[in-house]
Amino acid sequence: MEKLVDLQLISKYFGQQLVLNKIDFGLEAGQIVGLIGPSGAGKSTMIKTMLGMEKADEGKALILNHHMPNRFVLGQIGYMAQSDALYESLTGFENLNFFARMKGLSKKDIPTAIAHTAQVVELTEHLQKTVAGYSGGMKRRLSLAIALLGNPQLLILDEPTVGIDPALRRQVWKELHQLKKTGVGILITTHVMDEAELTDKVGLLLDGKIMAFDSPAALKTNYGVKTIEEVFLKAEGELE
Amino acid sequence: MRILAIAQKVFIELLRDKRTLLLLFAVPIFIMWLMNAAFSASTETHATIAVVDVSESITKSLDDVKHITAKDYQSSGSAQDALEEEKVDAILSFKDENHYQVTYANTDPSKTNMTRQVINSTLKQVQVQELIDSLKEAQQANLQAQVQANGGKIAQVTEDTRSREDISQSKIKLIENYIYGDKNTTFFTKMTPVLMSFFVFFFVFLISGMALLKERTTGTLDRLLATPVKRSDIVFGYMMAYSLVAALQTIVIVLSTIWLLNLEVLGNIGDVIIVNIIFALVALSFGLLLSTLAKSEFQMMQFIPLVVTPQIFFSGIIPLDAMADWVQSLGKFLPLYYAGHALSKIILNGTSILQLGFDISILLIFLLVLTILNVIGLKRYRKV
Numbered sequence: 001m002e003k004l005v006d007l008q009l010i011s012k013y014f015g016q017q018l019v020l021n022k023i024d025f026g027l028e029a030g031q032i033v034g035l036i037g038p039s040g041a042g043k044s045t046m047i048k049t050m051l052g053m054e055k056a057d058e059g060k061a062l063i064l065n066h067h068m069p070n071r072f073v074l075g076q077i078g079y080m081a082q083s084d085a086l087y088e089s090l091t092g093f094e095n096l097n098f099f100a101r102m103k104g105l106s107k108k109d110i111p112t113a114i115a116h117t118a119q120v121v122e123l124t125e126h127l128q129k130t131v132a133g134y135s136g137g138m139k140r141r142l143s144l145a146i147a148l149l150g151n152p153q154l155l156i157l158d159e160p161t162v163g164i165d166p167a168l169r170r171q172v173w174k175e176l177h178q179l180k181k182t183g184v185g186i187l188i189t190t191h192v193m194d195e196a197e198l199t200d201k202v203g204l205l206l207d208g209k210i211m212a213f214d215s216p217a218a219l220k221t222n223y224g225v226k227t228i229e230e231v232f233l234k235a236e237g238e239l240e
Numbered sequence: 241m242r243i244l245a246i247a248q249k250v251f252i253e254l255l256r257d258k259r260t261l262l263l264l265f266a267v268p269i270f271i272m273w274l275m276n277a278a279f280s281a282s283t284e285t286h287a288t289i290a291v292v293d294v295s296e297s298i299t300k301s302l303d304d305v306k307h308i309t310a311k312d313y314q315s316s317g318s319a320q321d322a323l324e325e326e327k328v329d330a331i332l333s334f335k336d337e338n339h340y341q342v343t344y345a346n347t348d349p350s351k352t353n354m355t356r357q358v359i360n361s362t363l364k365q366v367q368v369q370e371l372i373d374s375l376k377e378a379q380q381a382n383l384q385a386q387v388q389a390n391g392g393k394i395a396q397v398t399e400d401t402r403s404r405e406d407i408s409q410s411k412i413k414l415i416e417n418y419i420y421g422d423k424n425t426t427f428f429t430k431m432t433p434v435l436m437s438f439f440v441f442f443f444v445f446l447i448s449g450m451a452l453l454k455e456r457t458t459g460t461l462d463r464l465l466a467t468p469v470k471r472s473d474i475v476f477g478y479m480m481a482y483s484l485v486a487a488l489q490t491i492v493i494v495l496s497t498i499w500l501l502n503l504e505v506l507g508n509i510g511d512v513i514i515v516n517i518i519f520a521l522v523a524l525s526f527g528l529l530l531s532t533l534a535k536s537e538f539q540m541m542q543f544i545p546l547v548v549t550p551q552i553f554f555s556g557i558i559p560l561d562a563m564a565d566w567v568q569s570l571g572k573f574l575p576l577y578y579a580g581h582a583l584s585k586i587i588l589n590g591t592s593i594l595q596l597g598f599d600i601s602i603l604l605i606f607l608l609v610l611t612i613l614n615v616i617g618l619k620r621y622r623k624v
Contacts, residue, residue: 051466055623069624071468079466085459087249089256094249101245102467130256146463 002029003062004154004185005050010059012045012208019045021208022059027185029153032176034196035189036232037205043189044082046205047156050187051079064154075104078152082159084139086131092118092142093127099146109150117145120175137164144172148179155179155186161195173198193229202228204235211235242469246477247484250451254485260447264489268439269496275435276501279428287351289359290319292333294340297369301362302332308358330355420588421504432503433512433583434555434576436493440486440516441523441576442548448482449527449540456621457536465622472615478528479521479611486520487513506590512583514593518603519579525610526575532617551576556584578602 005027012020019042027033037043048054049061052069061068064076086095096114105113118124121141131139144160155176161169173195176186188199196202197216204212204219212219212235216228223231254260288309291299302310311328313319319331323343329351331343342359344352421429455461464474490513497503505512530547534540554560554571557580563571571577582599585591593600 051622052624053462053465053622069622071470071624073468074466075468077466079463081459081463081466083459085463087253087460088458089253090249094252098245098249099463099467102242102464102469104242104468 003027004029004064005033005187006060006062007046007050008060008062010046010049010056010061012042012049012054013057019208020049020056023208023210025203025210025213027154027187029183029185030180031201032180032186032188032199034199034202035187035205036191036193036196036202036228037189038236041205042208043205044158045208047158047187047189050156051077075150076153078147078149078155078157080143080147080155080157080160082162084143086139086142086146088132089130091128091130092123092134095131095142096127096146096149100149103150105150113149113151117148120148121145122171137168140164141168151184153184155184155188157186157188159189159191161190161192169195193227193232196228204232206235206239211239242473243477243480246469246474247480250478250481251484253451254447254481264443264447264485265492268436268443268489268493269500271439272432272435272493272497273500275431276426276428279426279431285348285350285354287329287355287358288327289355290322290328290331292316292319292331294332294334295366298362298366301366302358305358305362307354330359332359420506428501429503430584430588431557432497432501433587434557434580436490436497436512437516437519437576437579437583438552438555439493440489440520441551441579443489444482444486444520444523445527445530445548446540446544447527448478448524449531449534449543450537452478452528453531453534453537453540456531461621465618471618471622474618475525475528475611475614479524482524483517483521486517489520490516503587505587507586507592511586511593515579515582515586515596515600515603518600518607519575522575522579522603522606522610525607525614528614529610529617532620550574555580575603575606 003026005025007023007025010020010023010025011018023046025046035043035046045054049056050063050068051074052063052071055069063070064073066073087098090098093114096117097110100110100113114127115124118127121144123138123141123145126134126138131142134142140160140163144157147155147157161172164172176188180186188195190196199216201213201215202219203210212222212231214222219228219231220226223234225231225234254264286307286309288311289302290311290313291302292313292315294312299310299312302308311322313322313331316331316333319328319333320343322328323331323345326345326347329345329348331341333341333343335341340359340363342356344355346352416423418425452461455464465471494503494505494509494512498505526547530543531540534543551574554574555576560568560571578599582593582596582603585596585599586593
């Protein structure tokens with residue numbers, strides 16, 4: 001399988017502080033990989049390194065077979081940040097249109113791309129409203145739609161299901177599994193442990209270190225527990 | 241074209257922000273109008289002088305002077321009371337033949353100066369007049385003695401004196417011409433070009449800085465940088481939008497000052513707009529750069545006393561010639577100095593922009609350096 005993300009012994013310092021400690025991490029096409037860890041563990045830094053916003057001090061960060069930082073690769077990555085990161089005074093359509101142009105979609109492809117992604121997140125009828133009037137859930141969906149623009153090969157989603165209702169969350173997951181079938185690789189960070197069960201592989205990030213990286217089932221057997229949540233708590237306990 | 245898309249986005253956001261629009265276009269006009277009202281009213285100073293024991297001729301000549309009223313007080317005590325109650329601005333009292341005493345309230349130095357000048361010149365004038373009078377008297381007496389001696393020549397002599405009086409009565413007339421404006425030109429007129437560039441600087445600096453700050457705090461900047469957009473595209477996109485804003489703002493300010501406040505622009509209005517656009521871009525890149533140092537809107541506001549206020553002092557609103565040399569050279573590091581100078585030249589002297597190469601190139605250097613710093617500065621948020 002083609003490796004979309006290949007982090008090899010990545011280390012990152014902020015001043016004297018070691019934020020990422022020799023991280024080995026990979027993601028293949030058609031895979032959903034979850035990344036869990038408490039806040040401050042280094043999840044955001046890891047994602048920023050993958051996007052080239054930060055540069056690793058040691059190790060290699062390969063995204064779609066390119067060394068990061070690399071500006072051109074970014075066109076094939078769909079990124080959804082933790083905050084909604086939308087222009088509130090613009091309409092949903094204008095937000096999508098703007099980011100589609102930033103991603104470098106050609107003018108004739110943009111209308112179909114917008115129509116398709118809006119349909120996926122069920123925002124078609126709200127596209128002409130300004131985002132300031134959107135509910136929290138609608139904003140999340142629009143944010144996801146922006147990440148989906150241009151059919152990226154790799155999706156990096158930072159807590160995509162925070163603040164949306166269970167029905168919609170289920171729908172988002174359905175869509176993610178759909179995308180997975182078409183060969184898209186998805187990296188997802190989450191706080192919701194039962195969501196981690198839905199992934200193919202889970203990476204457990206604690207104190208800038210990948211403590212475990214395996215399928216949910218294998219993790220549960222290894223730690224001898226029944227849920228991912230317990231795996232998480234046990235790993236955290238071991239660290240102390 | 242990503243630059244165009246960013247410019248469009250920035251512009252649409254501005255258009256939908258009614259408050260900011262008001263700040264950009266209505267507030268400058270309002271402030272210009274206010275300042276005009278304030279400065280044209282204060283050009284005439286009027287002073288009242290209390291006189292005690294002063295001769296009638298002096299009191300009268302004082303009273304005859306424009307903007308001066310002389311009031312006769314019976315005692316120095318009542319004059320003192322009037323001074324304390326601010327009914328009069330100075331007391332002139334007679335001491336002896338050669339001494340007068342003046343007491344100034346001195347709450348308004350311009351009034352004090354005027355009163356001092358008027359009293360001095362009036363006293364001299366009265367002295368001279370008295371001298372002339374006594375001379376005339378002597379002459380008259382002399383004449384009478386002559387007439388008595390030989391009765392024949394009277395007619396000729398009286399004619400002589402008459403012609404002499406004619407000369408003294410025919411006043412010298414001054415014909416006044418103004419290169420710029422007319423006799424109603426006030427201090428405000430001199431300030432207008434500088435004020436105009438100041439508004440452009442202040443508002444573009446603040447609004448653009450806030451805009452980029454908002455992109456950062458809401459996370460849209462990260463999201464933007466997670467696309468293949470070039471860092472320079474973002475800076476140029478912002479520049480494109482704000483040069484349009486500056487052009488519109490300049491047109492609004494220029495036209496409103498021309499119509500509302502009768503500003504006369506000797507040079508080309510197009511030149512005024514070009515200078516303001518360049519200056520707005522300097523302000524923009526300044527705003528963008530400083531916004532990277534601010535963590536919140538409030539911190540952005542904290543730059544105002546540091547960055548914006550000093551520029552006012554060196555912009556030419558306060559005459560620079562009167563300042564110490566080192567202070568003057570300090571002004572040469574601030575962009576408003578050059579923009580203010582160029583605009584003053586165009587508006588007040590009718591200089592063409594082509595002759596203002598020095599000012600323009602300094603502004604362009606500011607712009608270039610700040611732009612490069614901005615593109616490099618964005619590296620903080622993405623390493624390529």
